Amino acid sequence: MYIKVQPKQLVRHFEIDAHIFEPQGISMLDAEASFITNDLLGSALTKSFSGKKGHVSFKPSLDQQRSCPTCTDSLLNGDFTIVYDVNRESPGNVQVVNGYFVHFFAPQGLPVVPKNIVFVIDISGSMAGRKIHQTRDALLKILDDMKEDDYLNFILFSTHVTTWKDSLVQATPANLEEARMFVKNIRDEGMTNINDGLLRGVHMLKDARERHLVPERSTSILIMLTDGDANTGESRPQKIQENVRNAIGGKFPLYNLGFGNNLNYNFLETMALENNGLARRIYEDSDANLQLQGFYEEVANPLLTNVEVEYPENAILDLTKNNYPHFYDGSEIVVAGRLVDSDMNNFKADVKGHGALNDLTFTEEVDMKEMDAALKEQGYIFGNYIERLWAYLTIEQLLERRKNAFGEEKENLTAQALELSLKYHFVTPLTSMVVTKPEDNEDQTSIADKPGEATSVTPSMAYLTQQPSFPNPYYYVDGDPHFIIHVPGKNDTICFNIDEKPGTVLRLIQDPVTGITVTGQIIGDKGSGPSSGTGKTYFGKLGITNAWMDFRIEVTTEKIILGNGEALSTFRWLDTVTVTQTGLSVTINRKKNMVVSFGDGVKFVIVLHQVWKKHPVHQDFLGFYVVDSHRMSAQTHGLLGQFFRPFDFEVFDIRPGSDPTKPDATMVVKSHQLTVTRGSQKDYRKDTSVGTKVLCWFVHNNGEGLIDGVHTDYIVPSLF
Structure with missing residues (x-):
């Protein structure tokens, strides 16, 4: 078991506490990490095992976590690894509970097949x-x-x-x-x-x-x-x-x-x-x-070819996949099924395959009464786990076969997978999402029929009409593009524009601690290009990534693409849907906005601005709003991200400006003295068509003096 340890700060009560139960008995148990010093090894780390039970505890004090006796940063950074072995020579492991069995097979030490x-x-x-x-x-x-x-x-x-x-x-x-x-x-x-x-x-x-x-x-x-x-x-x-x-x-x-x-x-x-x-x-x-x-x-490193997993004839029902053309070093075969007779005394499994030197057969025999007694010692861990694992593998394999099926065969596979998904309450492509189109009266569409989609999503059966709430402070960029920074200590707002050519990509947020990065690509009015120096500009494409979750979102005015590892899911702005996984939620509100939340404490809203399709000049664009950033680190930067940290400013000498309706003033901020102008911008979070008026002090010349460095420092080569 690998546990990622990277707290980035000292933790007053830090503890890893692992309890291990192995029905076949534990023969070896160890725990290690590259950051564990001799001092930690002696007093903070304890490990023990006896019979079927093992225990590992890692509990460093505040001083033991310091990278040096007077340092305030933590030396805990890396993988904390727990390894144990069991009292058996067989490379297989069979567990049987309540009439269901699961068979794990992972041989080691075999010569590699050329x-x-x-x-x-x-x-x-x-x-x-x-x-x-x-x-x-x-x-x-x-x-x-x-x-x-x-x-x-x-x-x-x-x-x-x-x-x-x-x-x-x-x-x-x-x-x-x-x-x-x-x-x-x-x-x-x-x-x-x-x-x-x-x-x-x-x-x-x-x-x-x-x-x-x-x-x-x-x-x-x-x-x-x-x-x-x-x-x-x-x-x-x-x-x-x-x-x-x-x-x-x-x-x-x-x-x-x-x-x-x-x-x-x-x-x-x-x-x-x-x-x-x-x-x-x-x-x-x-x-x-x-x-x-x-x-x-x-x-x-193939270790075996033509692997067949065999069980007693007429003793097994509903077996998952039990033949594999190749078995590679580092992988594992998992087979599950149901027993015809749950009261049988012995269970036998044979795994046969062609090795580099000869044909091999591995036999696993289980005394059912002995296993029942062992599992009762720690029954709360298992429950109906074996049955659910069988259902999970069965659904997974039905969906895989469904990809290459057509007509009646595809309908049958879909029905079987759907029935199991509903019975065992699994989130699957067949049960997880229905896209509703209330204005178009189109049929509801399952994500399973959309190309290249493999992201788990939550049910969304009704059209979402309620807007999310937005706690202060907030930061956003919208319009031409106008950057608006609400400063809570002042109960006032600062704004600035970035004037760049269409095609330019700007870094809006970058946090090396949470792994979150946000970028935006500028577009211009119709007919404008990179060489154009006139006309309004907007954000037409946004990119959001979380490096630690291996997750990315690409948002355009036409579609939203979610990338989770190798899986891609594509949605339209006509969809109403919520996509979730651990630590992440993405909600698309049809033709209005989408809300992206990373856990509790990071929330973005992307607003879709649509214009008349035949408008001779303007085109659709996006607004980006940060409505919760309190979980982002002090190292966050970018055109918006640098303002997540508290900062102060003073405004004085308010005087008439060139526009009688917009007075000028002097602002002192970040050791710079600037001439600013009182103006207003629009906040489109609650009303994407009209917006709400926001008064702000406008900083001229691409935010010069307010932003760190100059605006060209934030230009990046591509969205990701």
Whole structure:
């Protein structure tokens, strides 16, 4: 068990207290962390185990947490790790409760099965720049991790298909060095011919097996990386799927990696699932090469192939998936089911698979009476946990099969998954959300039928009409764009504009402690572009990320895209829906606004401003409001974020200005003396069409003297 420890401050009462119960008995228990010193090891950390029970306690005093005797910052920073082993030699673990069983299987110490791997890489023109560079970096690192028993080849596809070698070659030092030179010279060109690239890879793997060019006890793997849709050769997704499925014929898995967001991810995922593999989205970030390398590490060490998990005949009902083409080091097989006779005395499970050297069978036998007695000692932990785990796995596998089903089969799978979801109260794509369109009289739509969606959401059966409440203080940017800062100690407001060209992206908030970042991209009136120096400007796109939650939101005037790890969910401003997960809530109020909350203490509201579609000048834009920021750290910065910390200002010498209705004054703020003008802006939180008038002191010249540095310091290259 890994516990992230990073309090960022001294904690008066800090304690990690873990109680472990293992029915088969504990043989070893340890706890460690990189930040634990000898002093902490002796007095703050205690660990013990006996029989079926173990206990770990980590309770450092305030002084023990200090990074030095007089420091006020904490040395607690890293993973606190608890490891234990059980009194058994079998790599399996079976638990049976109330007629349901779950079987965990994770062998260790087995020799790695040699792999025959073909990388099918998209080098089309859309891969130009950072994508192709990061792909080269990842492939070079992967080559460093290749084992000499492995066989490999590279296939590059654009308009045409080229190969490194005519057939698979062994990963000898000489061949790996030649492969590195090949990878370093990969260049982008042409269009995207996915069909021919994949079929060439399939043929190469099958040919190597048929001609006995690779070891008999080896496993074949096909990995494809692309950043777009097929646009030359065979470009119909369903036809490509059919061609690849027929060519592979279930002989080996296909893993599809989708680079970036501008691709048909559903197509890649469906094709991978049809061929015993999976798909992953690689985000176009600075660490994309590490994402690619990380995926390879997951499949780099196959320990078993053709794994079958067998149970006594006629003794099991409703079994979840029990056959796996590959078992990789670091993964785990979990099978669950129901017993025909819950009063049986013994339960036996066999796991069979092909290893690197021979065929293996692992047998697990459970004395049911002995297990019942052990579980009663700690029954409150289990309850109906085993039954719920069986239901969870069953629903998950039904939904996965549903992705590749059509017609009556899809309806049956949907009905089964829905019935279990409702019975066990699971939040699933079938039960979690209904999008209501009260003005359009359209049918209600399940998120399960929306492309590329995999975010858990809460039920939203009725149209939301009540606006959320907004505690003070507040900060927002809206209109041209006008930045409005409410200063609670003064019960007054300061405002300023940022004048930049369309296309410019500004950093609004950045907090390294909470991991929250907010950016906004400027748009102009219709017909204006980056070279335009006239006309009004607005925010047309906003980006919100939480680095610690691996979550991002992209908001435009047309749609909202939620990214949770590799899963993407797309909503329209016509939707009314609430999306939730631990520590996060996103509510879209149809055609009005959306509310984003990170836990209790960080809340943003994004307001949609819509204009007449045929307006000759203006276009839709967004307003961004911070209505609760008290949980954000003192290190928060950005054009808005820097004002979350308390600051003071004085206004005096109020005098007539150039506009008789807007007096000028002198303001002293942050050791600067500025000339400011009394004006007003609009607050659109409660009324998106008319707004509420807000009086403020306007700071000229892009907030110069009020903001830290100059406004160009806040320009960033892209939304994320």
